[in-house]
Amino acid sequence: MKKLYFIVATxxxxxxxxxxxxxxCEKFEEKGCWKECAKGEKGAGSKVLFADKEGDGAETTITxxxxxxxxxxIRAANLFETNQPPSKFTYQINGGEKEIxxxxxxxxxxxxxxxxxxxxxxxxxxxxxxxxxxxxxxxCVVVTNEDDFKPPTxxxxxxxxxxxxxxx
Numbered sequence: 001m002k003k004l005y006f007i008v009a010t011x012x013x014x015x016x017x018x019x020x021x022x023x024x025c026e027k028f029e030e031k032g033c034w035k036e037c038a039k040g041e042k043g044a045g046s047k048v049l050f051a052d053k054e055g056d057g058a059e060t061t062i063t064x065x066x067x068x069x070x071x072x073x074i075r076a077a078n079l080f081e082t083n084q085p086p087s088k089f090t091y092q093i094n095g096g097e098k099e100i101x102x103x104x105x106x107x108x109x110x111x112x113x114x115x116x117x118x119x120x121x122x123x124x125x126x127x128x129x130x131x132x133x134x135x136x137x138x139x140c141v142v143v144t145n146e147d148d149f150k151p152p153t154x155x156x157x158x159x160x161x162x163x164x165x166x167x168x
Contacts, residue, residue, distance in 0.1 A: 023141045025139060033057075037049075058127060061124070075109050075140050077107055077137040078106060080135055086103045087136035088102070089136045092126065092128070
């Protein structure tokens with residue numbers, strides 16, 4: 001299998017874990033209507049992007065030196081009470097778009113599978129766009145060409161992923 005490597009085109013934080021790359025959402029070049037806010041969850045980054053209304057999406061650019069098939073994961077939280085519908089937003093990668101539904105306990109961050117995508121060599125973009133009447137927080141996006149990669153769900157695993165891979 002041809003290995004695919006990513007580098008950041010701008011000052012966006014890039015983290016690597018083998019062929020796994022983590023992009024902190026608060027470092028996105030354009031934030032649109034998303035707001036930065038601190039969060040107190042252990043193992044997470046210091047800030048996340050939060051949206052409580054429909055509006056422009058947040059976006060950043062990555063560079064891929066080679067083409068290949070990848071999968072992405074988005075770490076997000078539902079900000080609605082349990083008796084309300086789940087939070088939703090759209091995730092874009094290189095022109096493709098997928099609606100993401102974040103179920104679960106209010107404020108608890110979970111990994112949501114962003115699905116497979118073919119990326120060309122050169123520039124690609126990743127983005128998140130809030131959907132009307134939804135409240136969501138997004139922590140980070142992982143892009144990988146490792147088929148068996150599953151993001152860590154425990155505090156120690158998440159801290160390790162960030163500590164070993166975040167580059168400023």
